[in-house]
Amino acid sequence: MSKRKRTPKPAVSANFFQEKEAMIRAITQVMKEKEFSGPEETQAFLDQFVGGKMSDITASLIGKKNELSAEERADNLFFEAMEAPAAIACRRKLKEALRLNPNHVRAMVALARMEKTAEAEECGYRNAIAAGERNLGDMLRQAGGHLWGFHEARPYLEARAALAEFLTAEGRLEESIEEHRAILALNENDNQGIRDPLLSLLLRTHRFADARVLVKKFDTDYSAVWLYAKAMLEFQRCAELAKWDTAHFDHSWLKRQVEAVARGIKPEIPKAIRAADKTLIKALKFNPFGAIFLFKPSVDIHEDLPDFYSPGSVEEARLFFHFHVSAWIENPAALLWLMVTAMPWLIKNGFSDELKQ
Numbered sequence: 001m002s003k004r005k006r007t008p009k010p011a012v013s014a015n016f017f018q019e020k021e022a023m024i025r026a027i028t029q030v031m032k033e034k035e036f037s038g039p040e041e042t043q044a045f046l047d048q049f050v051g052g053k054m055s056d057i058t059a060s061l062i063g064k065k066n067e068l069s070a071e072e073r074a075d076n077l078f079f080e081a082m083e084a085p086a087a088i089a090c091r092r093k094l095k096e097a098l099r100l101n102p103n104h105v106r107a108m109v110a111l112a113r114m115e116k117t118a119e120a121e122e123c124g125y126r127n128a129i130a131a132g133e134r135n136l137g138d139m140l141r142q143a144g145g146h147l148w149g150f151h152e153a154r155p156y157l158e159a160r161a162a163l164a165e166f167l168t169a170e171g172r173l174e175e176s177i178e179e180h181r182a183i184l185a186l187n188e189n190d191n192q193g194i195r196d197p198l199l200s201l202l203l204r205t206h207r208f209a210d211a212r213v214l215v216k217k218f219d220t221d222y223s224a225v226w227l228y229a230k231a232m233l234e235f236q237r238c239a240e241l242a243k244w245d246t247a248h249f250d251h252s253w254l255k256r257q258v259e260a261v262a263r264g265i266k267p268e269i270p271k272a273i274r275a276a277d278k279t280l281i282k283a284l285k286f287n288p289f290g291a292i293f294l295f296k297p298s299v300d301i302h303e304d305l306p307d308f309y310s311p312g313s314v315e316e317a318r319l320f321f322h323f324h325v326s327a328w329i330e331n332p333a334a335l336l337w338l339m340v341t342a343m344p345w346l347i348k349n350g351f352s353d354e355l356k357q
Contacts, residue, residue, distance in 0.1 A: 103131040161183060
């Protein structure tokens with residue numbers, strides 16, 4: 001399966017990332033050496049750095065270093081590579097970083113993203129993961145589900161997320177699901193946002209029971225992604241109660257139903273399914289653009305995701321579309337229900353122009 005190649009580029013300068021990495025490394029090292037009496041003393045130690053300049057904080061902790069270690073120089077080369085103006089310069093700096101630190105996980109992941117074949121790309125990610133495991137040693141077992149709390153473990157978790165994304169892009173959905181679940185087991189607070197693509201995968205593969213468990217676990221989320229997912233799950237629950245087998249419907253069936261609706265004929269949706277309408281309306285009220293994007297074939301699924309978004313915004317809807325368009329498109333029965341429920345609501349509430357654009 002073809003996919004767009006991604007060469008990561010930071011939104012801010014490489015110098016910012018270098019200073020941030022050096023500061024966090026210094027703070028982490030000092031915290032390992034100190035014996036704090038309790039959470040209050042630990043927090044007091046961290047509070048003294050709030051608002052400070054990163055380079056000043058680093059200098060206050062470890063002083064001015066005349067010479068950087070090989071690992072620190074490799075980090076600097078990695079961040080410089082991410083800001084390189086051309087791919088060839090980026091690759092050269094990444095390889096220099098690996099000569100200094102053969103287990104530099106982030107450099108290995110970045111090189112994997114630049115590979116020309118899927119086989120080489122996957123191999124690169126798996127090598128990066130293996131390097132991360134070597135770096136962490138017993139920490140993997142000792143950290144339990146809180147691995148993200150250790151700064152040095154984050155590149156390893158990022159590498160696993162890159163592999164999970166790759167498996168999804170290659171259509172290896174079951175493998176991707178297992179990889180996403182493994183990451184969540186290591187990072188139970190999900191600082192990486194793994195639950196969003198995992199939820200999409202569970203819906204795409206019709207693993208609705210597993211999707212309900214995930215939604216229940218992270219039910220504090222109030223976003224378009226999760227509200228529209230709840231709507232699909234409620235639709236599926238109603239379909240099961242109505243003994244309406246949706247699995248065998250295809251896009252030819254959907255096309256016939258849409259043509260019938262255009263002629264004023266009611267679609268073949270059991271009345272009992274409409275009990276799910278309330279859940280969908282809740283999602284529409286929260287962010288109507290999620291449904292609008294599903295109705296507009298001009299939306300580009302490969303467009304870069306927004307760096308920031310507010311609840312109910314177009315940017316948030318783009319995030320929903322990115323993660324969940326496949327789940328809806330691959331479920332023609334649910335998509336028909338969404339159309340016949342959402343379209344009248346959108347028109348009634350003044351979104352006719354947005355539907356035409």
